Amino acid sequence: MKDYFMVVRLINERDRHLARQLVEDNGFIFEEDYDLLFGKFEDGELVATAARDHNVFKMICIRESHRGGACLGELITALIDSCTYTDIRNFFVFTTLENRGTFSHLNFTPLITHGKVCLLEYGHGLANYLQQHSALKRAGNNGAVVVNCNPFTLGHRYLIEEAAAQVDHLYVFVVREDRSLFPFDVRMALVREGTADLDNVLVLDTSDYAVSHVTFPGYFLKQDDDRLQLQMEIDLLLFARHIAPFFGITRRFIGTEPFCRTTRSYSDTMPHILGAAGIQTDQLERTSSNDDPISAFRVRKAFRNEDYEDLRKLVPATTLNFLHSTDGRKLLTTSKKYRRRH
Amino acid sequence: MEIVRKAQAGTMQSSDLMVFLEPAPQLRVEIDSTVKKQFEHLIRRQVETVLERFSITNGFIRVSDRGALDYAIAARLETGLFRACADQGELS
Numbered sequence: 115m116k117d118y119f120m121v122v123r124l125i126n127e128r129d130r131h132l133a134r135q136l137v138e139d140n141g142f143i144f145e146e147d148y149d150l151l152f153g154k155f156e157d158g159e160l161v162a163t164a165a166r167d168h169n170v171f172k173m174i175c176i177r178e179s180h181r182g183g184a185c186l187g188e189l190i191t192a193l194i195d196s197c198t199y200t201d202i203r204n205f206f207v208f209t210t211l212e213n214r215g216t217f218s219h220l221n222f223t224p225l226i227t228h229g230k231v232c233l234l235e236y237g238h239g240l241a242n243y244l245q246q247h248s249a250l251k252r253a254g255n256n257g258a259v260v261v262n263c264n265p266f267t268l269g270h271r272y273l274i275e276e277a278a279a280q281v282d283h284l285y286v287f288v289v290r291e292d293r294s295l296f297p298f299d300v301r302m303a304l305v306r307e308g309t310a311d312l313d314n315v316l317v318l319d320t321s322d323y324a325v326s327h328v329t330f331p332g333y334f335l336k337q338d339d340d341r342l343q344l345q346m347e348i349d350l351l352l353f354a355r356h357i358a359p360f361f362g363i364t365r366r367f368i369g370t371e372p373f374c375r376t377t378r379s380y381s382d383t384m385p386h387i388l389g390a391a392g393i394q395t396d397q398l399e400r401t402s403s404n405d406d407p408i409s410a411f412r413v414r415k416a417f418r419n420e421d422y423e424d425l426r427k428l429v430p431a432t433t434l435n436f437l438h439s440t441d442g443r444k445l446l447t448t449s450k451k452y453r454r455r456h
Numbered sequence: 457m458e459i460v461r462k463a464q465a466g467t468m469q470s471s472d473l474m475v476f477l478e479p480a481p482q483l484r485v486e487i488d489s490t491v492k493k494q495f496e497h498l499i500r501r502q503v504e505t506v507l508e509r510f511s512i513t514n515g516f517i518r519v520s521d522r523g524a525l526d527y528a529i530a531a532r533l534e535t536g537l538f539r540a541c542a543d544q545g546e547l548s
Contacts, residue, residue, distance in 0.1 A: 187469040187522070194474065198464055220468055221488040221520045237488060237518060 121192040124151040124163070132160040133173075140175040148172065152192045154185060164189040166196055168327050171207045190220055194236070204239035204321075206328045208232070226351045233328075233348055240352075243321045244360045250316050254282030257365040257396075258358070260324050261286060262410070264294040266304035266433050269369065269408035272401040274309055277367035280396070283314045285361055290319045291326045295414060295445065295452050300436065307432035323352055330380075342376065346383050354391035365394045372400065372407050403427045418449045459515035463539035466532040473521040473529060475536040480516035483507070489521035502529045510537055 124133055133153055134144040148165035151173075155161065162185045164174040171193045176185045194205060207217060214224055214232045222234035223241075257277050263270050278284040288305050292298045302319060309315045322328050329349035357363070366388055371378040385395040400407040408428050416424040417437060425434060436442045459479050466474040473489075485507075487499050499521055506529075507517070517536075521529070 184469055187467065187472075191467040191469065191474070194464075194468065198462075219490050220522070221490065237520065238486065242486075 119154055119156050121152050121154045121162070121188045124153045129153060129160070133163040133165075136160055136163050136177065137173050137175050142173060142175065145173060150196050152189060152196075154188065156180075161185065162189055164193055166193050169197070169202045169205055169322065170328055171205060174207070174209075186216065187220065205236040206322070207234050207236075209234065226348050226355065228344070228348055228351055231344060231348070233352075239321070240323055240356060243323060244356070247318055247361075250285070250318060251361060252283040252316070253362065255364055256283045256285060256362045257281035257367055258285040258287060258353075258361070258363045259367045260289065260320065260353075261305070262289040262294060262325070263296075263301045263305050264410045265296045265301060265413060265429065265436070266308045267408050267410055267413050267429050268403070268427075269401050269410075270305070271308055271430055272408075273367060273369050273398055274315060275312065276398055277365075277396070278312050278315050281314070281365060283316060284312075284367075285363060286315055286317045287320045287324055287357075288317065289325045290321050293327075295449055300441070300445075304433050304436055308430050323357060324349060343379070343383070346380050347387055349380075350384060350387035354388050354393055358388075358391070358393055363393065365396055367396045367398060369398055369400045370407075373409055373411060414449060414452075417446065418452075420446070457510045457512060457537060457541040459512065459517075459537070459540045460542040461540055463536050465536035465539065468520070468522060470522050471524055471528070473519060473524040473532055475532045476518040476520070477536050477540040478516050479540075480514055483512065483514050484516045486516070486518045487521065488519065489523070491521070491523050498526075499529060502526050503533060506530050506533045506537075510534075510541075512537065515540070 124130055130151065133151055137144045148167045151163065151165045153160050153163045161180045162176040165172050171190070174186070174189060197205065207222060209217060209232050211227065211230050211232060214227070214234065217234050218224065222236050223238060224232055224234050225240060226233045257280065259273060259277055261270055274284065274286060286305060286309065288302050290298055294301065298319070302317070306317050309317060320326060329352055330345055366384065368381050368384065371381055381397065388395050402408060404427070406412070413425065413428050416428060425437065429437070459477050462478045464474060464476045466472055468474055485500060485503055487496055489496060489499055499519065503517065503519060524532070
């Protein structure tokens with residue numbers, strides 16, 4: 115009987131180098147931004163490799179001589195097993211059109227096919243996510259905003275209030291991804307409090323399906339332009355093909371973006387992708403204070419400098435109360451050491 | 457027995473399956489299979505038989521099957537249940 119070789123973690127420089135070679139031999143780029151790297155050796159030779167970057171499986175490469183066998187199943191098992199003790203529930207893979215079927219046979223569901231790229235997820239996370247929010251479905255001409263609200267400012271309030279006045283119901287999708295100074299629970303609570311008086315506003319989270327690590331990693335990490343563009347398009351297609359039809363959303367509202375280049379190109383791409391699906395993009399002029407546009411970035415800066423006079427002009431009372439609270443004071447300490455983009 | 461924590465069992469190899477369990481207010485079984493069209497009803501029946509045997513009345517159970525035989529389904533699900541339940545119970 116043939117010896118059985120296991121999939122193992124690749125942790126040393128030599129193994130990483132072998133993985134890089136295998137990936138490059140397959141015509142892919144070895145991406146350094148992964149959490150874990152796996153490989154399978156046979157008689158000292160690396161025959162397969164795969165990596166996990168949070169909830170995205172990538173660089174899945176198998177030496178040609180070992181394809182069509184058990185290798186892929188073993189790699190996927192190792193990748194899924196590595197998530198057992200994490201809070202990751204949905205797994206994603208980007209692949210090419212010709213490999214879509216292979217992943218379908220591993221119970222991956224295709225979410226988006228765009229050009230030659232396919233995004234698939236293991237299981238039915240998106241369907242479950244929509245099902246969980248089916249109680250929020252409303253008839254009518256509905257609009258949506260997707261916001262990070264790090265934290266909720268008077269600018270967000272203005273955008274939501276203006277948008278809500280133009281539609282029957284406005285869905286406010288708060289970005290779930292926890293890579294911002296203000297944790298998701300806080301951001302969500304401040305959005306809820308800050309919009310509680312608006313009757314036709316429904317607040318929900320985006321899960322992994324909008325502006326997330328999967329759909330739009332460029333929002334959180336700097337990346338090259340081509341890849342960024344592709345990811346933005348996939349993010350918008352997910353919204354246009356799956357989220358918007360479910361909630362009856364026909365308009366998406368955004369604010370003008372004077373600061374962040376990435377967000378600006380996202381806004382520029384939006385009308386093209388959403389427009390093709392019959393969803394209108396409405397860009398509203400950002401509101402200002404002392405002639406400067408209000409942004410969450412400006413709020414975080416004022417917060418870091420403990421400039422509560424300025425903060426009073428930038429955030430609603432609900433957010434200001436939080437910033438003064440014990441939890442808010444804790445974040446102040448964090449913010450002084452904070453180096454991330456959001 | 458009651459599902460009180462997240463657990464999983466099995467592999468994604470051909471002729472095997474993975475079972476994912478987590479606590480939930482109601483009992484819900486989601487089945488994914490490469491042979492779903494032909495055998496979903498049989499996979500579901502096998503899963504339900506095991507759940508009944510262990511008196512499982514709530515939890516979210518996801519099965520990702522790659523053409524496993526009945527006894528493999530039972531074995532993987534039992535293992536998953538022992539991992540997910542507080543009261544480890546007696547092997548029956």
